[in-house]
Amino acid sequence: MRTQVAIIGSGPSGLLLGQLLSHAGIDNIIVDRVDREYILGRIRAGVLEAGMVGMLDEAGAGKRMHEEGLVHDGFSLAFAGGHQRIDLQGLTGKSVMVYGQTEVTRDLMDKRAHEGGVTIYNAANVTPHDFEGDAPYVTYEKDGTTHRIDCDFIAGCDGYHGPSRAAVEGRGLKTYEKVYPFGWLGLLADVPPVHHELIYANHERGFALCSQRSNTRSRYYVQVPLSDKVEQWSDEAFWDEIRRRLPHPVAEAMTTGPSLEKSIAPLRSFVAEPLRFGRLFLAGDAGHIVPPTGAKGLNLAASDIRYLFDGLRDYYSDHSSAGIDGYSARALARIWKAERFSWSMTMLMHRFPDEGDFGQKVQEAELDFLSSSTAAQTAMAENYVGLPY
Numbered sequence: 001m002r003t004q005v006a007i008i009g010s011g012p013s014g015l016l017l018g019q020l021l022s023h024a025g026i027d028n029i030i031v032d033r034v035d036r037e038y039i040l041g042r043i044r045a046g047v048l049e050a051g052m053v054g055m056l057d058e059a060g061a062g063k064r065m066h067e068e069g070l071v072h073d074g075f076s077l078a079f080a081g082g083h084q085r086i087d088l089q090g091l092t093g094k095s096v097m098v099y100g101q102t103e104v105t106r107d108l109m110d111k112r113a114h115e116g117g118v119t120i121y122n123a124a125n126v127t128p129h130d131f132e133g134d135a136p137y138v139t140y141e142k143d144g145t146t147h148r149i150d151c152d153f154i155a156g157c158d159g160y161h162g163p164s165r166a167a168v169e170g171r172g173l174k175t176y177e178k179v180y181p182f183g184w185l186g187l188l189a190d191v192p193p194v195h196h197e198l199i200y201a202n203h204e205r206g207f208a209l210c211s212q213r214s215n216t217r218s219r220y221y222v223q224v225p226l227s228d229k230v231e232q233w234s235d236e237a238f239w240d241e242i243r244r245r246l247p248h249p250v251a252e253a254m255t256t257g258p259s260l261e262k263s264i265a266p267l268r269s270f271v272a273e274p275l276r277f278g279r280l281f282l283a284g285d286a287g288h289i290v291p292p293t294g295a296k297g298l299n300l301a302a303s304d305i306r307y308l309f310d311g312l313r314d315y316y317s318d319h320s321s322a323g324i325d326g327y328s329a330r331a332l333a334r335i336w337k338a339e340r341f342s343w344s345m346t347m348l349m350h351r352f353p354d355e356g357d358f359g360q361k362v363q364e365a366e367l368d369f370l371s372s373s374t375a376a377q378t379a380m381a382e383n384y385v386g387l388p389y
Contacts (some may be wrong), residue, residue, distance in 0.1 A: 024316075374387050
């Protein structure tokens with residue numbers, strides 16, 4: 001097979017890149033080690049920046065998002081028994097869209113299938129080759145046969161454990177990582193949200209988050225030690241714990257119900273540099289991970305795709321390599337700002353077992369300052385709605 005851009009990974013970043021390329025008349029093939037059902041079975045959060053909303057529209061996959069997604073003009077920080085609302089719309093003139101990552105993926109998959117885009121699922125041993133030269137290619141195994149895709153460029157959108165970053169180990173790759181000493185226990189339930197906007201809570205028992213997927217489906221989280229197991233937490237124990245961590249009026253208003261899914265996710269920050277190796281580009285989780293506190297993971301993948309697509313489009317339309325040459329530097333500049341914001345939100349809202357009384361007092365002072373400073377609230381709001389591309 002021959003294509004212009006071979007895309008490894010059919011998560012939202014690979015699918016979004018594929019749609020944008022197809023609409024620009026640039027041929028592409030997506031290859032993934034698993035199938036569509038497996039990918040759609042992964043439950044992920046979805047707070048979309050305005051920039052990503054615009055990209056989904058550009059890709060022709062935004063119709064259902066606008067019909068079913070929830071526009072949020074703000075969110076609240078709960079602490080010291082009260083709460084401080086961050087007025088996103090009032091402070092920045094922008095909002096965010098609450099729409100699950102699973103639904104984003106489904107919409108992009110359906111749009112690609114409807115338009116006849118090629119996606120190869122259940123491809124084993126996917127491997128990029130010769131990307132430092134002028135004739136890269138990707139091999140994979142399917143139905144007992146080894147296949148080859150010759151291409152101009154390879155986009156590694158295959159996640160943290162994918163083959164793309166593994167292929168550049170020892171080729172000048174440098175990584176940065178911070179592992180946090182706790183995880184998030186998440187519960188998904190078909191109950192109405194306790195509030196029409198998200199609530200991030202700082203409590204002496206630990207962090208809590210009240211979020212939502214729709215007006216009838218809620219997603220809640222509590223900070224737990226890394227040693228905890230999901231099996232230790234009954235639904236009743238979870239509901240009791242999260243209500244302890246919320247202001248009394250919010251806890252009293254919470255509707256509980258049986259869980260659809262429960263899981264514990266560890267938190268870490270991770271960045272790989274650079275993001276370009278010859279004709280191979282890393283994008284999304286292949287190049288970076290953020291703790292979910294700042295709602296940046298999916299949005300950072302989208303900004304990578306913005307820069308990568310613009311560079312590839314200019315290469316094919318104007319014979320200019322400036323965009324692809326500058327991809328890594330442009331993407332990393334925005335990535336590190338988002339990493340900083342996600343780190344700062346995590347530090348602000350969680351209880352750290354090793355910080356001691358001094359660290360706790362500093363955290364309380366920061367929250368008090370935030371509640372009294374429009375400038376501090378504006379800085380938080382600007383980062384939350386998304387920095388410009």
